[in-house]
Structure formats: structure tokens, C-alpha cells
Amino acid sequence: MKQIFQGIFLFLGFLFINVTLHAQQGGYISLKQQTEILENKKKISNEVDLFYDNNKQIITKYYHAAKEFILITNSLGEIKTYYPASNEVDYKQIGELSSKRNLIYYFANNLTNDLGLVDEGFNLTSNTYENQFYVTLWKAPSFLTGIETVKMVFENGLPVYSEYQASKKKIIKKTYYTNYKDFTQFRLPLKIIEISYLPSGDSIINRTLFSNIKVSSSPDGKYFNFKIPDDAKPVVTAKGK
């Protein structure tokens, strides 16, 4: 009898630890992503509702575009695009678009040491300290023509700045990761500002804002586990593909 009770306590203890760990993991993340692009005193903007299932590594995005659509991506790069208005669906498999290559994946899983540079073939060539900043330099793989180095700068262990260089004196793009917010298991920059430099001397500013971020252990959102209707028709393009 004693052994049975011990077994039950052991099982309940295991269950408790498991549930607690799962809850802390923040398995489900939902947020609003607002992107604004500024060029020549004109701006364009769009909004996306993003739902990330960190357990299954599935990203579902609801695009507030002129033609609304829902995009579901998994870790294998399998992509489903559903157009509610026409009840059409499109299937694709593009490895490069895997959910594991999305910024949210790197931040949610604390893989912020390189933000995917290693996966893309970059090699760490130097690391130094400049005051409170930890500065790393990454050499581009040979197949990437036109880009030589990426500088990635960290503060308190988090990426705050990255810089793409075509040569030592020519910067192509600067990215600033700011306004970090702490969650139980990870930290996310609420604002990402990207400045691309053009040969003309002009630049394009791309600002991404994350808001309304919810982290939970259960799928608390409309588009988690979103199921495309069974009667959805395949998309027919003009080329008849």
C-alpha cells in the first residue's frame, strides 16, 4: 500500500514538474508586428498578427493586407497560404523559409549568439570588448558575393546592433535592436530599426515594432492550430501552375 502511495506521489511530482516547466517555456507566443518603411519622405506600413507555437515550431501569420491571407510555416519550410476571401490555398516547400530561420525563433529559444549567421555559413573571426559592448565580427561565406563581414554587437548578452559591410569602409546596412522586454524564458526587442544605405547616398529605414505580446503555455489565440478548411481550393495562377 505504501508503495502504491509512493508511486502516486512520484507520478504527481513528475506531472507537476513537467507542467511547471512547460508553462515556463512559453510554448505559445502571439504578437502584433507592425512594419514601416520610409524612403524619400514617403512611408508604407503593414500589420501582421503573428502566432508562434514554440513546441511544434509553427509560425502562423495573419496579414492585414489589401488581400488578406494567412500564412503557416513549419520547421521544414512547408508553407501553406490560405486566402479566406476566395477560400483558396497554396502549398509550398521552401527550406530557406523554415520557421527556424525566423527572428522570433532565435529570440524565443535564446539563440541570440549569432541570430542565424552560423547557419548561413558565417564564421566568427574576432571578438572584443568596447566599453560595455561585446563586439563580434563574422566573415561571410565565399558564395555570398558583395558582402564581406557582419559586425554583431551585444550588450548584457543581447544583440543590440548588427552591421553588414561590403568592405571595411562601406557599410550596406545597420540594424538596431532596442527596447528589450523580459519574459520568463527569453527577451525580445520590441523595436528593430534597419537602415539600408544606397549608393546614391540616400537610405531606406525599416522599422519593426512588436506589441501586444502574449506568452502562454496553452494556445490562447485565434490562429494557433489554425486549420485550413477541407473544401479550400488550390490557388490557380495566371500561368496555370
Add this chain to the structure above:
Amino acid sequence: MKKLLLVVILFTTILSVKQASASSYSVNEQAIDQLFVNAVETSMVSANATDLSSLATNVPTIAMAPQKDAVVAIVLDFFLGGLGIHRFYLGTETLTGIGYILTCGGIFGIVPLVDFVVLIIDNKDISKYVNNPKFFMWN
């Protein structure tokens, strides 16, 4: 005394250079905010792919121009390469273009950068990049 002064000047210079370098790792958010406030909001949807200022960002389809001009593609890549707009212009699968947005501007801007280089190199004949469904169009 002169040597000491020189050392102090050298040390101060090194320190100021380091400080200047470090300060470049943060952005003047107020200035950026002001730029966006002063900017004119433009339409997200455009049927004219050559109109740079009003090109769509993440809409799945954009009207294609019948003739594919290398210069237009190069300019589009330069201005809006991170959004894959040049790929829409050249003609590609919807998701290939969207892929640029999904991967933070084509794997952090690397893919449009390579696109730009290959478009310049092959500017006399870009036919292999027209209606190319591959994410890496040069591959």
C-alpha cells in the same frame, strides 16, 4: 613632461575614438520617430511595379510589367530588395517573394544583396531570372 603630455593626449584620443565607436551602436530613436511622423503615408497596393514609392509590401501578387528591364529590376532590388519586390517584378512564385519578408528581408538582406550583384553582372541577359520560382534565383 613633454612625453607625459603626449601620452595623456594619445590616451585621450584612443578613449574618445572608442567612445565614438561605442555610441554608434545605438540609434537616435527620436530622430527616427520624427522622420516617420513627417513622412507621407502611401498606398500599400500598387498596380505599377515601377512606381517605387507606392509598391506593395506584403501583398501576395503584384501586377507584372510585360517587359522585364534589368535596370528596373536592379533599382527595385536596391530600394525594396528586402521585400522581394524585384522578384515580383521579374516574376516568381508568390511565396518566393513573401519568403524575403519571412526571412527578415531575405535572410537578413543577404539574398537581395546577391540578387543585386548577379543582376548587375548579367544585366544584358536576365532571362534566367525572369519567372524563376527558386528562392535563390541565381542557384
